[in-house]
Amino acid sequence: MNKKRRLLLLKGLVWLVGLAPVVWLLWRGMTDRLGANPIEEVLHRLGDTALISLLVVLSITPLRRLTGWNSLAPLRRPVGLFAFFYLTMHFLWYAAVDQTLDLEFIIEDIKERPYILAGFTAWLLLIPLAITSTKGWIRRLRKNWQKLHRLVYVATSLGVLHFYWQVKADTYWPIVATTVLVVLMLLRFRRRRV
Amino acid sequence: MLIGKPGDIPSSEITPESVYINRRQFIGESAEIALGGAAGGALIGGAVGGALLARPGRARAQRPGDQRDWSAVRSEMGEELTPYEDVTSYNNFYEFGTQKDDPVKNAHTLQPRPWTIEVGGMCANPGVYGLEDFIKPGTMEDRIYRLRCVEAWSMVIPWYGFALKDVIDRAEPLGSARYVEFKTLHDLVQMPGQRSRVLAWPYAEGLRLDEARHPLTILATGVYGRDLPNQNGAPIRLVVPWKYGFKGIKSIVSMTFMEQEPLNSWQRAASNEYGFYANVNPEVDHPRWSQARERRLGEFRRRATLLFNGYVDQVAGLYAGLDLRVHY
Numbered sequence: 001m002n003k004k005r006r007l008l009l010l011k012g013l014v015w016l017v018g019l020a021p022v023v024w025l026l027w028r029g030m031t032d033r034l035g036a037n038p039i040e041e042v043l044h045r046l047g048d049t050a051l052i053s054l055l056v057v058l059s060i061t062p063l064r065r066l067t068g069w070n071s072l073a074p075l076r077r078p079v080g081l082f083a084f085f086y087l088t089m090h091f092l093w094y095a096a097v098d099q100t101l102d103l104e105f106i107i108e109d110i111k112e113r114p115y116i117l118a119g120f121t122a123w124l125l126l127i128p129l130a131i132t133s134t135k136g137w138i139r140r141l142r143k144n145w146q147k148l149h150r151l152v153y154v155a156t157s158l159g160v161l162h163f164y165w166q167v168k169a170d171t172y173w174p175i176v177a178t179t180v181l182v183v184l185m186l187l188r189f190r191r192r193r194v
Numbered sequence: 195m196l197i198g199k200p201g202d203i204p205s206s207e208i209t210p211e212s213v214y215i216n217r218r219q220f221i222g223e224s225a226e227i228a229l230g231g232a233a234g235g236a237l238i239g240g241a242v243g244g245a246l247l248a249r250p251g252r253a254r255a256q257r258p259g260d261q262r263d264w265s266a267v268r269s270e271m272g273e274e275l276t277p278y279e280d281v282t283s284y285n286n287f288y289e290f291g292t293q294k295d296d297p298v299k300n301a302h303t304l305q306p307r308p309w310t311i312e313v314g315g316m317c318a319n320p321g322v323y324g325l326e327d328f329i330k331p332g333t334m335e336d337r338i339y340r341l342r343c344v345e346a347w348s349m350v351i352p353w354y355g356f357a358l359k360d361v362i363d364r365a366e367p368l369g370s371a372r373y374v375e376f377k378t379l380h381d382l383v384q385m386p387g388q389r390s391r392v393l394a395w396p397y398a399e400g401l402r403l404d405e406a407r408h409p410l411t412i413l414a415t416g417v418y419g420r421d422l423p424n425q426n427g428a429p430i431r432l433v434v435p436w437k438y439g440f441k442g443i444k445s446i447v448s449m450t451f452m453e454q455e456p457l458n459s460w461q462r463a464a465s466n467e468y469g470f471y472a473n474v475n476p477e478v479d480h481p482r483w484s485q486a487r488e489r490r491l492g493e494f495r496r497r498a499t500l501l502f503n504g505y506v507d508q509v510a511g512l513y514a515g516l517d518l519r520v521h522y
Contacts, residue, residue, distance in 0.1 A: 035295060036276075036284035036491050037347060100495045105487070113483060165482065168345070169463055170292035170392045 006071055014075055018082035021049045043098055046090040051163060053083035054156040055180050062187040077133050084130040091123050115165035122158035125151045156181060257418045264418060269338045269350050271504060276349035278418050280491050285425045286343065287444055288393055289378065289385035297425035304384050304445065306429035315450035318366035325429055329415060333360055336419065337412055339435035342474045342503045348488045353433050354416030359407045367403065367451040375400040375456035376432060377448045393459050399432065399443035400456035400470065410435055410508055436502040436509045438472040469522040474503035478522050
């Protein structure tokens, strides 16, 4: 019972933190605090949040192993779904608001701009992961589930690349994201060899 | 006769027992996902609606304390001005940080008075001039220009300034001089962003002399009729309306006439992406993004980018015979 309550508390916390960026953007939008280019501002903040959420998902397992706090494991699903939610919003915002659904330009972007292709591919890869995130699918897919869900490593790497490729000169934050990703991946490989 | 047998149902259609048993949880999980979708819809609707509803109020806002009414002022194409608040809060001025809202927050450290400008290189009248000697009374005027950033956004700005040609004529460049190079102040205290090596400091820009003498090319000391705020390049900056915004070097301290084509800061940083000319051209894409369209700040839908930013009649002659794809 105690364990169940703790899990509920943790999940509640994930929901609270996960919804905060939406609420923050909504509030800024409704009070004209999004700056001179609100469309770009929302697009970038949704993208940041998606990438940060993906890196948080990847940090849960190493953190659990490091601390031995096994109750963290069930958090991967809600955090992962939040990552998918923000990435979907980021893509929809790009397509519907930034590009006003001008398909000709969206297709050209995906075909000709590697950073857009990388981001788009990351989103596509996460769709099956979101669908198969339920307990039913975990059971149905058995061992294949874990294999399938390793796609999150590819998607996150593509997300970091997408971030890196669009910066004009100031690579500080993309370097931070890359470093975090590399550290999280190294923690996994080291663990597996032991 | 058999109408159907259990084997006709593909195994994929059968609900696994585990799902069946956990149907309550399954419904719960589906609800979570649906809730997420609903939150997403609310976000799109709320943020777009909020941003759009708030815009008209912003559009009316002009420079605080300004006696003059700018609301009816238009560009030569009938375009509305970008609100003063947007012109002065959305800036690329890496000397004060790389985010658009960094300059307005950080540029208070710049001391635009007193200010001197060194004119040198291949000219008959080199010297160091105080800002006051640069600005001849009676030559100042409002110039309403489109500003198109290489990042595919744009504004319409009422600059206050004078023709660069006036300064060049006074300096009397030698016959062999073909270019003029400008430099921004280099001062780690006044421009703390220069502590980061994101660009090679000081910021440098250059023009061919015929571009520099073109009547559209100005040195601006003001915007919306009064002195430039620090974040817009106080006390004096270059404005070349048919080129991408990064050519408009800010807070200028030197002008040098030379025979060789100078290297500008963005060329130095990435010469495959930024060239010497940097003429606005919807046909020549940035290697990483399209230049065919732009977002005019305050507008919802992107608009088509115009060749030479709409100043084609005035400036196309400067580039006759030049391959604009090679000389981007």
